[in-house]
Amino acid sequence: MAHEHDTQAVEKAPQPSAGLAVAVSDPVQNPGLPPHRKRITDKDPKAEKRAARIVYGLFYFSVASSIWAVAAYMLFPIEDGSMASIRNNNLFIGLGIAFALLAIGIGAIHWSKALMDDAEVIEERHPTRGSEETRAAVVQSFADANRESGFGRRKMIRNSLFAALAASIIPGITLFRNLAPNDGQNPVELLGETMWQEGERLVRDPDGTPVKASEVTLGSAFHIIPASLATLSHHDGYLEEKAKAIVLLVRLLPEQLTESEDRKSWSYDGIVAYSKVCTHVGCPVALYEQQTHHLLCPCHQSQFDVSDHAKVIFGPAARPLPQLPITVDDEGYLVAQSDFTEPVGPSFWERH
The missing domain is CATH 2.102.10.10 (Rieske [2Fe-2S] iron-sulphur domain)
Known part of the structure; x- marks a missing residue:
């Protein structure tokens, strides 16, 4: 009797409709890319120049912040060992280093979002080979990246970035240099x-x-x-x-x-x-x-x-x-x- 009851329960179970089966078997259509919307910097030359000024302004602000960190190290010494001196030393040096690195990050992001090439690209997967054609394509990709980013063309941005990166190292060198003996004695x-x-x-x-x-x-x-x-x-x-x-x-x-x-x-x-x-x-x-x-x-x-x-x-x-x-x-x-x-x-x- 239990077996007959189980069989009847299976027979009465609802079956999926034909329409549902067709919907599940149909492949999902590729919706494609949405229509491309040009940025304001692509349409307005003045906006492009303004964005460029913001980017290299941030990079030069990073340089100034790095210099401030070094200056703060000398302006707020901790030789007396008081908590106020230690607090001021850590605060102002930390602010200088933090703003130096933060400005580099914000400047790089704004550069990529407002000034670099904004075209969508789809790359098909293919076997990786070491042929001459592949090597030539790699060289060409670097050339394209340089053209799209404007790294070689936008000299103010490029030079200000180099200056910011170089200056960001100076506070660390200054801090660690003082750990070495400065009176000529053998360590x-x-x-x-x-x-x-x-x-x-x-x-x-x-x-x-x-x-x-x-x-x-x-x-x-x-x-x-x-x-x-x-x-x-x-x-x-x-x-x-x-x-x-x-x-x-x-x-x-x-x-x-x-x-x-x-x-x-x-x-x-x-x-x-x-x-x-x-x-x-x-x-x-x-x-x-x-x-x-x-x-x-x-x-x-x-x-x-x-x-x-x-x-x-x-x-x-x-x-x-x-x-x-x-x-x-x-x-x-x-x-x-x-x-x-x-x-x-x-x-x-x-x-x-």
Whole structure:
């Protein structure tokens, strides 16, 4: 009975009409392209010239914005370290760079929409060949693109674009140039000396709390700076000295440490201290994996083995992180035995 009921239900199901079947089987007709509408710049020479003036005006505005970014770098220095100086420096330099790049983008879009050739083109697909005819067609396509865009003909637009692109690089060069030493000193010598010295207490960054060896628990990692750093103001080079002296303090089981004979006295009861400045390009190495004892640089993924002299086990870094020799004073606080015995930071400083 159930089978007969199912059969009757199938027989009573509505069937598609013949007209619907014909509509589905008919192919969709190609509507073709809509009628071409000329732009105002195609019909009015004055509008064309006005559009051209807007384009190269934007490009020259980009040049002025790039120059302003460089001027703002000098007009709003941050040597005093105050928040107002930092805010003004970042604001006005950022505005100059932003307007420089924005003007190039808007100018290029307006150029393409108002002045370049506006004809619709349909290209049929065909097999790609390397014949002489194909190469000749490629050359011709470049010539056509030059003609349609007016790149070779519109000298004011072309030259202003070149000027804007060239000027947009200047702010970056200015900012990065100031990172290099400007007093004639050798970078290796500058990075070979930090504020660490014999008896210098290890304190937490940034609150300056001294650290006792008993406070460093197994598997923990402390961000450390020298205690005397608190005596420096931003005007006296606080940031520069801190950038060289920052240290990561880690505690392992003493038997987990692989130490050479000349470095066995550099640690204290499994506590080791290594520079946080990556030996690749100087990024802060601060990601510690407790189970593997690996330090990870977030910039380019260099990895260092804390249990084995912070040697490089992965990534582009060329040498281990410099180790800070440490011990404890009479009160149980961790102190440095000396400064680093090698330059901190990127290895490229040592190349001649």
